[in-house]
Amino acid sequence: MLKIGCHLSASKGYLHMGKEALSIGANTFQFFTRNPRGGAAKDIDEKDVAAFRAFAEENGIGVILAHAPYTLNGCSADPAIREFATRTMADDLRRMEYTPGNLYNFHPGSHVKQGTAAGIDMIAEMLNSILWQDMTTTVLLETMAGKGSEVGGSFEELREIIDRVALQDKLGVCLDTCHVSDAGYDIVNDLDGVLTRFDKVVGLERIRAVHINDSKNPLGSRKDRHEKIGLGTIGTGAIVRLMTHPALRDKPFYLETPNELDGYAREIALLKEKWS
Ligand code: FE
Ligand code: FE
Ligand code: ZN
Numbered sequence: 655m656l657k658i659g660c661h662l663s664a665s666k667g668y669l670h671m672g673k674e675a676l677s678i679g680a681n682t683f684q685f686f687t688r689n690p691r692g693g694a695a696k697d698i699d700e701k702d703v704a705a706f707r708a709f710a711e712e713n714g715i716g717v718i719l720a721h722a723p724y725t726l727n728g729c730s731a732d733p734a735i736r737e738f739a740t741r742t743m744a745d746d747l748r749r750m751e752y753t754p755g756n757l758y759n760f761h762p763g764s765h766v767k768q769g770t771a772a773g774i775d776m777i778a779e780m781l782n783s784i785l786w787q788d789m790t791t792t793v794l795l796e797t798m799a800g801k802g803s804e805v806g807g808s809f810e811e812l813r814e815i816i817d818r819v820a821l822q823d824k825l826g827v828c829l830d831t832c833h834v835s836d837a838g839y840d841i842v843n844d845l846d847g848v849l850t851r852f853d854k855v856v857g858l859e860r861i862r863a864v865h866i867n868d869s870k871n872p873l874g875s876r877k878d879r880h881e882k883i884g885l886g887t888i889g890t891g892a893i894v895r896l897m898t899h900p901a902l903r904d905k906p907f908y909l910e911t912p913n914e915l916d917g918y919a920r921e922i923a924l925l926k927e928k929w930s
Contacts, residue, residue, distance in 0.1 A: 656897075656929045657716050658866075659683040660909035660918040667699060668706035668753070672715055678919035679926065684719040684908040687746045687758075692723045692738070695749065703752045717906055719794075719828070719863050720750060722760035728780040729763035729773035729805060736776060739763070744784040747791055754790040757863055757906075759828045761796050762806035762815060773805040778818030785821045792862055794828040799836035799878035807837045807876070809855040816856070826862035830910075831896060832881070833865070835888055838874035842892040849901050858901050866893060866907045866925070882911045883921045894928040903929075 659680035662671045664687070675683040688695040709715070726739035743760065750758055765773030785793065795815060800807025806815070816825055829852075835841055839848045852858060868886030870879035884890040897907055909921055 655681075656926055657682050657904075657906040658909075658922055658925060658929075659718075659906070660911075660913070660922065661685065661721070667702040669702050669709055672706050672709045672713070674915070675715060676713055678915055679922045680918075681714055682716050682718055682906050682908070684721055684759075684910070686723065687720045687749065688723060688742075690721075690723050690725070692725050692742065695745065698749055698752050700752070707753065717756055718753065719757045719759055719906065719908055720746065722746060722758065724761055726760065727763040728760075729765050729768070729776035731766055731768050736780065740780045740783060743780070747784060747789060747793070750791040751789065756791055757794055757826070757828075758791050759794040759796050759863065761798060762804070762811075764803045765805055766803050770803075770805055770811060773803070774811060774814045775818065777805060777815050781815070781819045781825070782821075785819070785824045787821065789824060791824075792826045793824055794826045794862055796828045796865070797830050797833050797837070799830075799833040800838075800876045801836075801878045807833075809852050813855050816860070825860070827856060827860045828863040828865060829861050829902075830865035830867065831888060831893060832867035832869040832886075832910075833878060835869050835873055836871060836875050836877055838876075840873055841896055842873070842888055845892070845895055845899060849899065853901075861902065861905055864897075864902060864905050864907045866897065866909050867911055868893065880911055882913060882917065883909070883924065890924070890928070894925065897925065897929055 659682035868881035
């Protein structure tokens with residue numbers, strides 16, 4: 655069965671997101687753990703979490719994907735900014751244990767003139783300080799567009815981060831279709847080649863989630879501007895081929911297209927129809 659959802663607002667809690675997902679034909683969803691620009695997280699409402707877990711169980715809502723605030727930078731040159739990213743992610747991961755066994759995705763960061771190697775070391779150092787043996791969450795490194803000094807725009811950089819982490823079984827990758835295309839991986843004309851490359855460098859088993867976005871910009875543009883499915887340079891056909899590829903078809907897919915709920919509902923319906 656296709657596992658598909660989209661990004662939802664977390665402002666009304668877990669149960670609300672579960673119901674909203676169901677109402678648009680989704681069976682999973684993504685949400686920000688807190689304000690995407692950082693800031694304090696709301697206290698966990700244990701009643702809401704318990705109600706959500708029962709609802710998810712009853713309605714077949716599978717693994718859910720939490721997304722870290724995208725402003726966190728674990729490889730900033732400023733130690734205070736690195737410390738903030740570390741503290742925020744550590745707090746998010748403790749809160750994730752209220753909904754055990756799910757996924758937590760983050761953007762590796764931007765090294766800003768320090769060089770990729772230094773950035774990779776700092777990201778790994780942060781992960782080593784916040785992962786613990788008995789955690790049930792899998793932490794995902796997102797494939798990035800390679801905009802500016804972003805780390806994680808190549809599969810090799812992701813591999814190098816993973817290599818430096820002690821608890822590697824806690825780590826996975828979230829493949830973002832807009833980002834990999836913008837980073838120069840041709841998923842439109844050479845999907846098999848891209849996946850073979852990923853497998854060689856990182857290992858396909860590391861992919862635990864896929865962000866499904868079209869891109870406003872051409873292959874290799876390093877821009878990171880998401881587009882609605884079918885309106886960008888990737889196109890519906892290539893997206894459906896990716897979602898039905900034997901290496902990916904069982905992964906959970908999350909739309910992060912510029913849409914309101916009704917637009918998401920239409921894209922989910924379209925992709926479900928094409929996927930079956
Ligand atoms: Fe992201
Ligand atoms: Fe993404
Ligand atoms: Zn993006």
